[in-house]
Amino acid sequence: MENLKSFLDGELDLAGNAEVETHLRQDADLAKMSADFSALSVAxxxxxxxxxxxxxxxxxxLSTTSVAESKKIWRFAGWSSVMGVLLVVAMIPSLKGGGGSGSAESRPAAEFKSQPQLGASSASPPAAPLSIADSATAAADMMPDQMEPAKKSETEKDGLAGERSNDTDFYLSPRTKRAQASALPRPRVATGGLLPAEDEAKLNMSIGKNSPGAPYGVYLEKSGNLSVEVQDLMRAVDEATGMVTGLKGFVVTSDMQNTEKGGSARMTLRIPSDNFPAAMNKLQGMGEVRQVNSASQDITGETVTSAAKTRSWADQEKQLIGELAKSRNRDEKWRIRGELSNVRANLEAEKSQLNNLKERGNFSTIEVTFTRGASGGGWAKGAFGDATSGLGSVGQIVGTIGIYFLVFIPVWLPLAIAGWMVNRRRR
Amino acid sequence: MMLLVNEAVAPKAKLEIGQLVTSHYDQVFRFCSVRVGFHHAGDAAQETFITAQRALPKFRGDSKPLTWLMGIALNECRRINRTRRDGEPMVEFGAPTPEGQIIDREALRVALAKLSPEHREVVLLHEVDGFTYDEIAEIAGIPAGTVKSRLYHAFLNLRQTLAPSEVA
Structure with missing residues (x-):
């Protein structure tokens, strides 16, 4: 009789009430239950x-909460604005057209304009009148990040001044400058007969193709460093020497220490740049590689500059010789001879610098260290090495995550704050 | 006619939290006291009104403000009881009255504590707080028929627990 409670609470309609009343009159147990329910209600x-x-x-x-709520909203708005500004600031380099490349585009002109100043500072030959075909383009092809730091900063300063002094360049956008540079012919060194024709051709060849995979016109000095664990040191040194000779290179230094407990051999090798990858591969195949790294330094700018200076000094020498021949005055002849002597000294110095650069570009350097471990505990050493390497990898991953976490603060922090506030409000 | 139209579209009187506190604080406090105990009732009632203040802009006025408040209070009491280590408190009875002396109060407290939470809730809402079946349905978010059924079975359980010695 589920309606009994509803009847007692007055929640039934008239018909329901009448029905329950009838039951109550006829059923004593129900009446007893009704009395109990009433007593429970009263209690x-x-x-x-x-x-x-x-x-x-x-x-x-309530009054402080309303103030706090409004403060919280303002605080949220403030933080969001700060985050927005940070995000925009972070995005500016990419909006400008690719971060680092934007600044790199302003450097080619800078490099080009710094040439006269370089000349002026050291017994100043006149600025090379583009006998090096388009040294501006050559400089444009240089990788600014591979420039020497001191020179780089100097170049940046000079470039700023140069850009302001040149009216046409000043109004050109970086993109236009880049387009103009790419439309110009690739660099070619013309020493005006100062260098033997064969050398000049070789230099031009090397500028174009000295490094496999490098962009045309980039002149790279390569170096490699590796550490290889081998079973037999003597055999490894012999193999390395044979390999270097086979690749038309030579061994610069070789030093070996061989004891019962272990030993090492260190070799400095010079290999033609074209054979650098092959040499590195062969050396890595001689044992278990413990460490390997390789680097390239862009010396295109230095080479082009040196060639330009050489040509300039040669022109000056020719001019002075002409003046000397025409001169009738004894004092003037002495003066010209003195100048000629200086110019020739500079010319020789510049030639040797150019040859040195050629050498650096044509030959790469590989430093290799062969090691031989103690005969016992090989597996333990290997395991230790693997574990250390694993730990390093884990540290690297954690570090990478940490850096991403920090860099992406403008993205996740507003979301986290918004989520926290929504959660707080819902609660 | 124009007047009727204006009345129909006129916005409902805007509720203010100050008015709600003045008119309903005592009821909300008692409601919370029965569920979380006297010592926590102040906190529960205050949190109820703080929450109500935040939710007030969303209140559409479909239900009575009191039942709306009690719904919030019920959730607040459940939240407080969930975080308590000593479980839900037992209800406290006041000074005995001649009508109420028929049933042993201590036995009734125990019998109430033995009820399932759903049954105990409807009993308290109806018998102690004095809400109708429809209001209980609104506060607890269940159909009125369920309220009626739960109340009947809760009373049956109470009677069984107390019988035969306690219920006269």
Whole structure:
């Protein structure tokens, strides 16, 4: 009789009430249940919740909460603005057209304009009148990041001044400058007969193709460093020497220490640049590689500059010889001879510099260290090495995650704050 | 006619939290006191009104403000009880009255504590807080028929627990 409770609570309609009343008159148990329910209801009314307190406290809390809410909204708006500004600042380099490349585009002109100043500082030959075909383009092809730091900063300073002094360049956008540079012919060294034709051709060849995979016109000095663990040191040294000779290179230094407990051999090898990858591969195949790294230094700018200076000094020498022949005055002849002597000294120095650069570009250097471990505990050493290497990898991963975490603060922090606030409000 | 149209589209009187506190704080406090105990009732009631203040802009006025408040209070009490280590408190009875002396109060407290949370909730809402079936349905978010059924079975359970010695 589920309606009994509803009947007692007055929640039934008239028909329902009449039905329950009929049952109550006929059924004594139901009547007893009704009496019990009524008694329970009366007893439950006796629950005492106590005297309310805390209303004043609530009213003061409500007033401060409304202020705090508005403050919180303003704080959120403030933080969001800061994050937005940071995000925009972070994106500016990419909006400008590719971060580093934007600044790199302003450097080619800088490099070109710094040439006269370089000349002026050291017994100043006149600026080379583009006998090196388009040294501006050559400089444009240089990788600024591979320049020597001191020179780089100097170039940046000079470039700024140069850009301001040149009206046409000043109004050109970096993109236009780049397009103009790419439209110009690739660099060619013309020493005006100062160098033997064969050398000049070789130099031009090397500028174009000295490094496999490198962009045309880039002149690279390569170096490699590797450490290889081998079973037999003597055999490894012999093999390396044979390999170098086979690749038309030579051994510069060789030093070996061989003891019962272990030993090492260190070799410095010079290999034609074209054979550099092959040599590195062969050396790595001689044992278990413990460490390997290789690097390239761009010396295109230095080479082009040196060739230009050589040509300039040669021109000056020719001019002075002509003047000397025409001169009738004894004092003037002495003066010209003195100048000629200086010019020739500079010319020789520049030629040797150019030859040195040629050498650096044509031959790469490989430093290789062969090691032989102690005969016992090989597996333990290997395991230790593997574990150390694993730990290094884990550290690298953690570091990478940490860096990403920091760099992406402008992205995740506003989201986290918004999520936290939504969660707080919902609660 | 124009007047009727204006009345129909006129926005409902805007509720202010200050008015709600003044008119309903005592009821909300008692409601919370029964569920979380006297000592925590102040906190529960205050949190209820703080939450209500935040939610007030979303209140559409479909239900009575009191039942809306009690819904919030019920959730707040459940949250507080969830975080308590000593479990839900037992209800406290006031000074005995002649009508209420038929049933042993201590036995009734125990019997109430033995009820399932759903049954105990409807009993408290109806018998102690005095809400109708429809209001209980609104506060607890269940159909009115379920309220009726739960209340009947809760009373049956109470009677069984107390019988035969306690219920006269």
């Amino acid at each position: 439950l009314k006796g629950v005492d919740p106590g005297q309310p307190y805390g209303m004043e406290q609530l009213q003061s809390r």
